[in-house]
Amino acid sequence: MPLTRIAGLEVDLIRKKIRSLRLTVYAGGRIRVAVPQHASEAAIEQFVQARRAWIQQHQQRFAAHTPRPTLQYVSGEQVEYLGQPYELVIVPSSIRPTVVVQDTQLQLHMPAASTAAQREAVLTHWYRLQLKQMLPDLLLKWQPVVGRQAASWGVKQMRTRWGTCNIGARRIWLNLELIKRPQECLEYVVVHELVHLHERLHNARFWGLMDLFMPNWRQYKADLNQVRLAPGTPPDAD
Structure with a gap:
């Protein structure tokens, strides 16, 4: 582009x-x-x-290849959601922990005495819910385009892959970290895994099908390859 x-x-x-x-x-x-x-x-x-x-x-x-700092889950840190940076704001609250996206802030309503681990757990749970809510519509969008349908799907944390496909069971898994990337990258991984239901290997036929179904896939793949899920490992959908 x-x-x-x-x-x-x-x-x-x-x-x-x-x-x-x-x-x-x-x-x-x-x-x-x-x-x-x-x-x-x-x-x-x-x-x-x-x-x-x-x-x-x-x-x-x-x-400078500076490693991303480990989050302490305190106000003022930067977190990501669908490819956008948000300022994390901890809002003391006695009600049930909630996450609110407001303008450029991602507000975490938690008890004032909550620990970093508790805040991380609430945010991770929220991330997982957002991704699970998005996936059914994305599958409805892309399955007719690709001409293959997943029998089931799931979300889990993966250290080296953005997605995987169990071809025999027709089950695809998406990495929870995708909720932090732009939606186009998430859609690329969905299409990538569905194409594996046509072709198991990353061969000329596979990439030819990717060109057919999602002509801009290379841009989204390059964006994802800028992110390292594990030190020393360039990730990619598999």
């Missing part, structure tokens, strides 16, 4: 049906800005210019 120069930066600009402008910096330094379909050039320029320091900070961190 051709890049657009905005505020002196090369940006992957995408117009889509959303209400607010969204910015993502990927490992490797690529900048992606998703904007409402009718957003003006001036508004986009102002949006990117206001975030130049944040963009450059993240690009420098990626360039």
